[in-house]
Amino acid sequence: QQQVKQSPQSLIVQKGGISIINCAYENTAFDYFPWYQQFPGKGPALLIAIRPDVSEKKEGRFTISFNKSAKQFSLHIMDSQPGDSATYFCAASGTGNTGKLIFGQGTTLQVKP
Amino acid sequence: SQTIHQWPATLVQPVGSPLSLECTVEGTSNPNLYWYRQAAGRGLQLLFYSVGIGQISSEVPQNLSASRPQDRQFILSSKKLLLSDSGFYLCAWSVGWTGEMNTEAFFGQGTRLTVV
Numbered sequence: 478q479q480q481v482k483q484s485p486q487s488l489i490v491q492k493g494g495i496s497i498i499n500c501a502y503e504n505t506a507f508d509y510f511p512w513y514q515q516f517p518g519k520g521p522a523l524l525i526a527i528r529p530d531v532s533e534k535k536e537g538r539f540t541i542s543f544n545k546s547a548k549q550f551s552l553h554i555m556d557s558q559p560g561d562s563a564t565y566f567c568a569a570s571g572t573g574n575t576g577k578l579i580f581g582q583g584t585t586l587q588v589k590p
Numbered sequence: 591s592q593t594i595h596q597w598p599a600t601l602v603q604p605v606g607s608p609l610s611l612e613c614t615v616e617g618t619s620n621p622n623l624y625w626y627r628q629a630a631g632r633g634l635q636l637l638f639y640s641v642g643i644g645q646i647s648s649e650v651p652q653n654l655s656a657s658r659p660q661d662r663q664f665i666l667s668s669k670k671l672l673l674s675d676s677g678f679y680l681c682a683w684s685v686g687w688t689g690e691m692n693t694e695a696f697f698g699q700g701t702r703l704t705v706v
Contacts, residue, residue, distance in 0.1 A: 483633075511694055520596075520680050520697035521634070566633060575639055575647070576622045576684040578695055582633040 479504060481569050483581025490588050496554040498584045500567035503548060507569040511578070512541065512552050515564045524565070525552070557588045592617035596681045596698030603705055609654075609668040611701050613681030616662065621683040623664040624695060625656055628678040640664060676705045 483500045490496045500510075511526035527534045527541040527550065534541045540553040554561055564585050568578040596613045603609060615621050622641050626634040636649045638656035646656050653672050657665045664681055684695040 520699045522697070523694045526694060575641060576695065577624065577636055577639050580634040
């Protein structure tokens with residue numbers, strides 16, 4: 478029940494295309510859903526996050542779509558660029574004093590010029 | 591502003607040797623602290639977390655231990671390393687619980703540990 482399942486494992490997109498990464502969770506107590514971007518040899522960095530009281534959040538070319546009833550959320554990268562090539566992780570955490578994040582398995586995105 | 595320091599960046603250690611990785615956070619008080627491990631091509635596995643000095647919770651049974659001797663210092667240790675301990679270790683922090691919703695975690699740059 479603590480798992481977050483992420484797909485696809487890898488993704489290749491042409492420059493200018495749309496990259497879509499999906500995540501699903503089971504624990505209805507989760508109330509915070511961030512996406513992290515990680516470049517090789519670096520620590521993950523927060524990209525965008527959403528809470529379950531909204532169905533969509535957009536920041537620049539990055540959009541999170543959230544479906545509470547289906548317990549699914551996804552990251553859309555519009556106009557994908559070669560600089561977006563990285564590993565993306567979805568995560569979830571629940572209310573409480575630990576703040577611990579449960580991560581998906583990650584998606585390696587390659588944007589071809 | 592807050593910063594997180596993690597060192598060393600890379601480490602090669604023989605099997606059976608001890609380990610000590612250190613993480614410190616600046617610019618905040620009473621943070622939640624975390625140790626994650628990332629195996630090659632895989633996700634981030636939470637190893638330990640701490641909500642206060644001396645308070646350590648372990649998420650998975652393993653050959654490692656953690657300590658928090660000071661408010662903004664988090665240490666990952668092992669008495670005898672195993673080959674399976676190789677991986678990319680990440681320290682992270684988040685704002686301590688305020689009674690409201692949780693927020694993001696901020697990660698250090700990681701330590702690449704190779705046990706040979």
